[in-house]
Amino acid sequence: MTSEQATACLNLALERNRQLFNEAHNLTHAALDLLDQPHMDIEKFTLYQKKRRQADLKYLEAIEHLRLIMAEYPGHLFSAENSIHEPQFRLRDDDEI
DSSP states (O other), X not given: OOHHHHHHHHHHHHHHHHHHHHHHHHHHHHHHHHHHSSSOOXXXXXXXXXXXXXXXXXXXXXXXXXXXXXXHOTTTHHHHHHXXXXXXXXXXXXXXX
């Protein structure tokens, strides 16, 4: 595999990993939204617990996926991640830290 192919595979794996973490995050928020509903009963609480378990399993899947990526691409990970991902926000020159 060429370096470019390895980088492309790594980028795809990192994107999938981001998706897994987003899915886990969304499941967590769906569970927490159930707690915000009025008139909590046993059925709603059971559904909350089910969604929390799903979120926990999804987080574990994402963590294991990331562990496998790190094992497969130990030398490429940080250089590729820095080159493909733009920061979500940027500080302007006049912004204070």
